[in-house]
Amino acid sequence: MEMPETELTATKRPVWNAGRTVGAKRALKPKQIWEIRFYLNQRRRLRDRALFDLAIDSKLRGCDLVQMKIGDIVSGGQIRTRAIVMQQKTGRPVQFELLPDARASLLAWLDRRGGTVDDYVFPSRVDHNGHLSTRQYARLVDEWVTGVGLMRSD
Structure with a gap:
């Protein structure tokens, strides 16, 4: 009995994730976090440093991180010490503390960025009303x- 042509091609095609690590990655070690902070400071990448610090402190998924609005982290012209964000995936609120390093980098970024409490913290360069994409x-x-010499797969 002959196999249909579609079954032959399906069996010859390599698996999309062959040799790749899928799923959650290992957490960064404190030394690696400081290396990345130094790397971003050295290159004067203010937005990236604020994004990195916020990601480390909040431990949010990327989709929740890029959708944060200025009003979520700013109150009365100052960066809050604690913030609450509704997770997109679970629909549950997550409270996290913003450490002094993150508050300083976020304040510097928001001073340069400007905007109102209804604007996204990290806006898109393509869609001026939208936020940074999760892919970006x-x-x-x-x-x-x-940039700091770590493997992407790790």
Whole structure:
């Protein structure tokens, strides 16, 4: 009995994730976090440093991180010490503390960026009313990790 042509091609095609690590990645070690901070400071990448610090302090998923609005983290002209964000995936609120390093980098970024409490903290360069895409955020993380000499797969 002959196999249909579609079954033959399906069996010859390599699996999309062959040799790749899928799923959650290992957490960064404190030394690696400081290396990335130094890397971003050295290159004067204010937005990226604020994004990185916020990601480390909040431990949010990328989709929740890029959708944060200025009003979520600012109160009365100052960066809050604690913030609450509704997770997109679970629909549950997450409260996290913003450490002094993150508050300083966010304040510097927001001073340069400007905007109102209804604007996104990290706006898109393409869609001025939208936020940074999760795909662009992933590219930035890859750039930071490889910039300090770490493997992307780790």
